[in-house]
Amino acid sequence: MSAVAQPSTSGNAASGQVSGKPGPPGEVINIKEQAAGLNLVATPLWLYDCNFCANVWGNRAALELFGVDEAGFRQSQLNQLGALSPEQLKTWKGLNDQMHQDVEVDFKEISLTVTSLEPTPGFLTLNPAQRMVLRTTFRPVQVLIDGAVRVISLVQVVQQTYTDIEENHLRMVEICNNHPMFQFLFDENGKLLAANKRAMYNMKEHLGSCENYNLQMYLSIGECDGSLGPDDMYLEAMRVIFKENKPCHRFPQLRWSKRHPGKYRWVLYEMWPLTDPITHQKAVLVCEQNISQVKALEEQFKKQNQRLEAQLEEALAQRDPVHKPAIDIDTPADKTLKLLDKIMRGHEVSAREAMDLRDAILHAGDLRQPVNFNEQLMKNSQTVLDNEVSQSLIQLLSSKRPAKIEEEPAQHVDEALPHLRIKTQPVTQESVRNLIALSKNMPDEVVGVLAKVDDWQFDAFKLNEVSNGRPLSMLSFALFKRCEIVDKWGLHEHKLVKFLMKIEDGYPNNPYHNRIHAADVLQSLHVLVIRGGLINHGYCDETALVSCYLSSIIHDYEHKGVNNDYLIRVSDSLAVLYNDRSPMENHHLAASFQLMNSDEYNFMPKVPHKVREMIRKQVIDMVLATDMKQHFAIHSMFQAKMQLNGSRPSGGSGGKSLRGSPHSTVDGGGQAHKPVDDDQKSLVLQVALKCADLGHLAAPRAVHGRWVSLLEEELFRQGDLEKAKSLAVSALMDRTRGGITKSQTGFFNIVALPLYSAFCKVFPGCRPQLDAVTENYEMWREEEEREKAAEHGTGGMGSRAMAIKRGTGSVGSPAVVGSPVANKSIK
Ligand SMILES: [Zn+2]
Secondary structure (H helix, E strand, C coil), X not given: CCCCCCCCCHHHHHCCCCCCXXXXXXXXXXXXXXXXXXXXXXXXXXXXXXXXXXXEEECHHHHHHHCCCHHHXXXXXXXXXXXXXXXXXXXXXXXXXXXXXXXXXXXXXXXXXXXXXXCCCCCCCCCCCEEEEEEEEEEEXXXXXXXXXXXXXXXXXXXXXXXXXXXXXXXXXXXXXHCCCEEEEEECCCEEEEECHHHHHXXXXXXXXXXXXXXXHHHCCCCCXXXXXHHHHHHHHHHHHHHCCCCCEEEEEEEECCCCCCCEXXXXXXXXXXXXXXXXXXXXXXXXEEHHHHHHHHHHHHHHHHHHHHHHHHHHHHHCHHHCCCCCXXXXXXXXXXXXXXXXXXXXXXXXXXHHHHHHHHHCCCCCCCCCHXXXXXXXCCCCCCHHHHHHHHHHHCCCCCCCCCCCCCCCCCCCCCCCCCCCCCCCHHHHHHHHHHHHCCCHHHHHHHCCCCCCCCCHHHHHHHCCCCHHHHHHHHHHHHCCHHHHCCCCHHHHHHHHHHHHHHCCCCCCCCHHHHHHHHHHHHHHHHHHCCCCCCCCCXXXXXXXXXXXXXXXXXXXXXXXXXXXXXXXXXXXXXCCCCHHHXXXXXXXXHHHHCCCCCCCCCCCHHXXXXXXXXXXXXXXXXXXXXXXXXXXXXXHHCCCCCCCCCCCCCCCCCCCCHXXXXXXXXXXXXXXXXXXXXXXXXXXXXXXXXXXXXXXXXHHHHHHHHHHHHHHHHHHHHHHCCCCCCCXXXXXXXXXXXXXXXXXXXXXXXXXXXXXXXXXXXXXXXXXXXXXXXXHHHHHHHHHHHHHHHCCHHHCCCCCCCCCCCCCCCCCCCCCCCCCCCC
């Protein structure tokens, strides 16, 4: 190979005759000297090194054609022009080999059509609707480069044309090129056939010369996860795709991060078998996805989701004053479930939270009772609640006695007790016949009151008036008739009415726990069941409906007008009989069932024994649940069973709980959720009766106020009895010191609102009830604020203005007007 530096074929080139006239062997092109002349040639021509697949130099026309500068041109590779067919590549490679095997060989010109479909950055820009076809000649020449003579190709464009191409094809190319995943096409031997733009760009340092690249090289870029090396992975992939003909083969690989040295990332390979559109041979499309990145995105979404959920919680809490009572009434069981729910939803749990829960469980006497409830209340009695209110709430709800109960006996007050104006008539054959006749031919005013029996708000006092003191038996019989149980079950009508009247007469004329209260609870439960969605969702069938009616009818039968604590303190025979465990509730049940079982009152003789047993069990469970000492346990069980411990399932907005089990889907205004088992069904009915027992909290303001004053009077009477027996008077029961008015908001906050809220979460149909309770709560809250303001002005209890003016009804509401109050001992 001659090293003589002589003017070369510049003349030919300059005159545009390079094509067809190879320079004489031995003649050496000196680019430095001849560049100026070659730049004047209008035809694009350039020097190409086939050995390194690199451009060496291009004239001005070539740079213009490719839209790059000199440096850009040198970095460009001819094979980046794109759609070179395998045949073209083969020819090209052959040329390359020949040139290096024997430079003296008599080279022939080789025409090559180079096409490109894509606008390769820095190399070629195309009209997207057309493709450019370059017809070129390759001619070996000797060039002096860096003082040495090398044989390379002189490429000259002899024809440049544009051809319309199918738009769909372009579109596919465009989609592939912009696809976020790296995509490669390998043939059956693992040889690279094509790659999309993202892959080409990101992998340029690995790809080298594309025609030598293969799948094995590709898989060996990263680290392997230890189980399979890149070679094994390769063999496995080829076997699965080409031997087993699986539609897709996926596997992950651990890889060093390119951007963050020393760090790993996970990639996922997806391999799809397909046919190469050009060779029609089997091929495999390999897609690579950075799953570490996907994971990071997921985390980002999760955090965003958490923020949104927190905002939603906050908004709901603001809308709903119930959400956070001043006292923490969550039991350790509730807290545990909430924490687990949080973990399951992928939220972070701090060490602090875990420690708090651990402490709560360690110090809990009972996992279904609020933690340190008494202590919390007493502590709050300095700020939120009055001391006496705290004590009364403890007495009502806690199994422990209040810490500081005054033990000094009170003075005996001999005060005439106001009497109720309920007239009882002995139950006789005639009175029973009369009531049946009356039910079948009701006077207009009774019809008028009973027409509202399906309304959310009902005035039981009015029913008492128009039914001539028979509100309970009248309403009960009407409901039994209406649901057609009497006929369907073949109930003994006469005995049924006799039983209902006997029960009604068994309600003493207590100010509060009397037959009107029983009628009121019966109506409340009736509405909750039929309008709240319990029937629709399968929580209440015919048998359960009978249990509901019966349990509300008897639930305070022969109530003594005092609370269980009193019965226990005075060693009442009931307390002794039932070993201090819910003596009153046990008695309501036992006495009622004794009646029901006697021949005289057995109105279900034809009902199968099994059904009667079911009813009995359900009624017992429901009535025992009305003991407020069971309140937190039942509330907590309800929350757990109905999965209310997680983040709030959509109340009325129609969403689904995130957890998977079918029963966890909470009614979003019509969606179905069904009970999972009998326990859950029974629990729902227990809570329904508890809500109904507090039903007057949802009554219109005046009616509610009347109930509260009656309850207060009943409690004062207990206080009177305690004084008479020289016992310490229970909190809020001393009529000389003011009554339950003080604890209204406390009771709403700690008991009523959480209970109604929980029930409404499961049965959004009961929302009107919760709204009415909330309205009364607001009324009491405003009242308390006014009182506080007045106390600051005038000081002392004297300023406790009476909250509500009540009318005097047939019950003869007591003269106590001053302290509307609490329901703290509804039971
Ligand atoms: Zn009751």
